[in-house]
Amino acid sequence: MKTTSVAIICGGPSAEHEVSLRSALNIAKAIDASLFTIIIIAINKTGQWFHVENINQLEICAQKGEIGTDFNQVSMLPQGPGSPLLNLVTQHPLTIDVFFPILHGPFGEDGAIQGLAKFCHIPCVGPGILGSSIGMDKDVFKMILRQNNIPVSPSITVHKHNLINFDVSEIKHLGLPVYVKPCNMGSSVGVSKVKTIDELNAALVNAFQYDQKVLIEQQVIGRELEIAILGNNDIQTSTIGEVLPQTDFYSYESKYLDQTSQTQIPAKLNEKQIALIKEIAVRTYQSCQLSGLTRVDVFLTDDDQIIVNEVNTLPGFTNISMYPQLWEHAGLSPRNLMSKLIELAFEQFTATQVSTDCMNLTTNISKT
Incomplete structure (x- = not known):
């Protein structure tokens, strides 16, 4: 019986390289062989x-936090349907049925790898090109949520090319403290309070080391809550969890290195709060044209206001990931x-193909 080939793609030229390897290891162990x-x-x-040939080799990479040079180099050959992965040493092609x-x-959450999947005519786990890029760019993400009347914290955006004209007095209306974040980065990399x-x-x-655009964001005083989303048209929401940071904020170090932050699942919430968080999370998911999976992070203030912090379109799958x-x-x-994530990737791919067929039909009609 032929099994479906799943290409787990990990690592990459990103500040989150090491976390990616650890996530990939857990995914590889969890997939039904x-x-x-x-x-x-x-x-x-x-x-x-x-090409890392087995899980044991991947585990070594994850432990070291880097990829050795003793693996065969490979390359995708985008040729439309049936695009293969080519081993550049043996010239042996590998068939891939779905990207994970x-x-x-x-390169992973900004639409880049999703665009390659589209060129290769291969289903891809998670949101597509547009949803990924929206979720990655905190500036654009906030603009879209504001347009859809979904509450986000006040902020201003600073572009590196226009930094010379930036007036510090612009942040006075935000108050202090503020958070300074690269617009296109995750896992709290480059974030300062x-x-x-x-x-x-x-x-x-610090922030401009990671992006050409930086967000200066008003601090929100509230509980940090996270909810997982799963689905395309039929959207499901998970249990809600709470982050209990033991430091000033939920930094990269507290998440992955010293692991000082704690989490509580489920978060202690009443039914009204749970319903409101789930409703806002689904609206956020739909407004940003997301599919497959996403984690939505929100704040719950003392007066029961829900403020959306961000979405993570390819959330971590490490041992401590929410x-x-x-x-x-x-x-x-x-x-x-x-299995469900892979199933959703095929479902979304099929739906996209139907849309493409309709466009072709319209084009043919216009020619007659």
């Missing part, structure tokens, strides 16, 4: 693609979650 053939594609920090990208940050004006310059320098934990608490095991 009786239904799927796993092909592990690890991308190093310079952008070279390698777990490239956190740039600024408590005084004197700290602003260093925070901007997305799989939220679904497991809701009764969906990691193995069944992987």
Whole structure:
């Protein structure tokens, strides 16, 4: 019986490279080997693609936080339907039925790998090109939510090319402290909490290392809650979890290195709060044209206001990541979650093909 070949794509030239490798390892272990053939594609920090032949080798990469040079280099050959993965050493092609990208940050969550999948005519787990790019860009994301009357925190955007004209007084209406964030980065990489004006310059320098556009955001005082979303047209919501940071904010270090932050699943909420959070999360998902999966992060203020913080369109799957934990608490095991995500990728791919066929039909009618 032929199994479906799933290409787990991980690593990449991103500040979240190490987290991606750890996520990929957990995904590979969770995928049902009786239904799927796993092909592990690890991308190093310079952008070279390698075929990691088994989970044990991937585990070594994850432990080291980098990809060794003793793997065969590979490359996708975009040729429309049936595009193969070519081993550049043996010249042996591998057939891929579906992409499972777990490239956190740039190249994975910004629509880049989704665009390659489209060129290769291969289904891809997670949101498509547009939804991914919207979710990645915090500035655009906030604009879209504001247009759809979904509450977000006040902020201003600073462009690197126009930094010389930036007036510090512009942030006075935000108050202090503020958070300074690269617009296109995840896992709190490049994020600083600024408590005084004197700290602003260093925070901007730090953030501009990762992006050409930076968000200066008003601090929201409230509980940090996360909810997992699953589905295309039929959207499902998970149990809601709470982040309990033990430091000033939920930084990259507190998430993945010293792991000082704690989480609580389920969060202690009343029925009205749960219903409102789920309703706003689904509206956010739909407004940003997302599909497959996403994690929606919100704040709950003391007066029961829900403010959307961000979406994570390819959330972590590490041992401490919230997305799989939220679904497991809701009764969906990691193995069944992987199968569902792959199923949704095929479902969305088929729906997109129907749309393309309709466009072709319209074009043919216009010619007659």
